[in-house]
Amino acid sequence: MSKLITFVSSYDGFRDIEELRPYPALKNIPQWYKDIPLDIDNNKYKSKLIPNLRTAKTCPSFIDILQEGFILPAHTDMHFRVEDDGTIEWKTANPSFNIELHNNNQFVNHTNTPIRQVFKIIYPYHVIVPKGYSIRQMPLIWDYNKDWHISYGTFKADKIPEIALQLNYTSTNNEIYIKAGTPLCQYIPYKRESFKMEIGDYKEYHDIIWQSWHRASTSFKHSYRRNIERWNK
Numbered sequence: 001m002s003k004l005i006t007f008v009s010s011y012d013g014f015r016d017i018e019e020l021r022p023y024p025a026l027k028n029i030p031q032w033y034k035d036i037p038l039d040i041d042n043n044k045y046k047s048k049l050i051p052n053l054r055t056a057k058t059c060p061s062f063i064d065i066l067q068e069g070f071i072l073p074a075h076t077d078m079h080f081r082v083e084d085d086g087t088i089e090w091k092t093a094n095p096s097f098n099i100e101l102h103n104n105n106q107f108v109n110h111t112n113t114p115i116r117q118v119f120k121i122i123y124p125y126h127v128i129v130p131k132g133y134s135i136r137q138m139p140l141i142w143d144y145n146k147d148w149h150i151s152y153g154t155f156k157a158d159k160i161p162e163i164a165l166q167l168n169y170t171s172t173n174n175e176i177y178i179k180a181g182t183p184l185c186q187y188i189p190y191k192r193e194s195f196k197m198e199i200g201d202y203k204e205y206h207d208i209i210w211q212s213w214h215r216a217s218t219s220f221k222h223s224y225r226r227n228i229e230r231w232n233k
Helices: 031-035 060-066 202-215 223-232
Strands: 006-009 070-073 078-082 088-092 099-102 117-128 133-139 148-150 153-155 162-169 175-178 183-191
Touching: 031 060, 078 117, 078 162, 088 099, 133 148, 162 183
Parallel strands: none
Antiparallel strands: 006 117, 070 183, 078 088, 078 175, 099 117, 117 162, 133 153, 133 183, 148 162
């Protein structure tokens, strides 16, 4: 049974702007992933029914993480300026929305990082999750953006629902522009649980390990996905 996550804006009328609402990550699959073929013909086999060089598109991890959680889009046009002389400026197209600054002595100056400055974006939505759940804030996966990214982090959203995004300015240019609607980051809800760790005896888990391997290796194509579906029946 699916759990409910609710995004609530305290700005009158803002939730009615559909293109600026948070949305399921499944709607943000990168174009390069859509375009990549399932396999590449390297003339090893004559039959087209047998895959040759299988690409990343056949790896279940890619699509699982790309469609996990929800995307937070930029809620307004944003301009950031970071000069070598220490000049720092930022501006939002909609003056109702605020951005704050994290002093570099808080983090950047203590690390060996390409981050030049950290900006705090006060996001116009709150996130409401079931009791016992947190949010994992993820930078966009497989995005290859050299100019900026949102910090990885977690917070207990069932206790503090406010959303503040830490934008890490990594561009070698002295100014960047983010257009309203641009995907900023991925929000993944999860249940807080504690785990203990042990190193197990291979003999004890031998059958589980090998049954899993064989099940995931029974088809030329989509073997992992097909067998996951079978196990769930």
